[in-house]
Amino acid sequence: MADLTARLTEGTTMPATPPAPALDRPARPVARHTASAGAAAPGRWRIDAAASTLQISVGVGFVATVRGRFTDVVGEVRLAVPREASSIRVEVASASLSSGSSHWDDVLHAAGLVDTQTCPTIAFASRTLRPAGDGWELDGTLRTARGICLIRLALHCRGESAHRLRFEASGTVPSREATRLLSRPGVQRLLGRSMAVHLLVEAVPAE
Template sequence: MTPVPATVEIPGYLAGTWKADPVHSEIAFTVRHLMISKTRGRFTIYDVTLVTSEDLLGTSVAATIDLASIDTGNEIRDNHLRTADYLEIEKYPTMSYRSTGIRQTGDGWAVDGELTLHGVTRQVPLAVEVNGFGPDPWGGQRAGFSATAEINRRDFGIDISTPMEAGGVVVGDKVSISLEIQAALQK
């Protein structure tokens, strides 16, 4: 069976350059804490650009995230996360993502790309859901995407391990990443 072109499968799909709207987007993470719960956080300052092409498989994504903008809802924890124990923002002020390809999966899309964090670049695929394309009330066009990924912080040289008396560590190795992006078409 011949696959249907991707642009036909996404109603309202438009080729162009899109910028994430920070008021309606979120870059968030979750990590285990004390082996019994999860701590959530987000980054509040970032630049995300998507370039959709006539052939959806030619679409690209580039993002730069200001690591100082980390917000877990606790100023003491946020300040500790900015130190050399974790993000080391004095030396590595940003993290970046650059797509290297896009492919259709059984139930959605995958964006393959390179994440650079803490001076280390690794391949990190994003599982992407296209939420839609459509007009906004101001005469522009918007597109919405949800994406998830999981990384191991140790793969990026963030290897602090504070052991717990009963076993395990204070902060888990796996970090779940979730993105909710509403992007505006640039004129």
């Protein structure tokens, strides 16, 4: 770990995670009971892997906040009436984690922040969805081969139509839970107190 800490002080500053593409509608709550004209219809929606990501950020030692994104994201959204009865299931390939920098990718893999051999997939499954302010509060579980933990996400719709649904959900996981599920032994002592999680999803009607 001493060697890893030394490596963290080398190289360039960690690049910021590329911003999400601009969306054509401001944040607004999803309709809660009946779908309006042009809204996403109830039923199964398939997550568009090419347009969806899971982003994480966590402090490492005293030198940096590491940001990365998982780009291999699949799953489905089941829209219901009322919308509170809807559900979300997401599965992420842990090996698809990238920081956007080869230097920091080497650091992430050397640190064992994500143990891709033991935990090849990370799964999220929703449990409850309820209105909260101008959006929604989504409770669910994160699961890997090592176990399961609860997580609460703030969810906002970023646009919907008959052909595409866009939303994002953000929350935090205590580092002790994140490392228990994802990391090699010894990583926790290098991390900050929590890991931020940001899920960006676009979905299309399932065929």
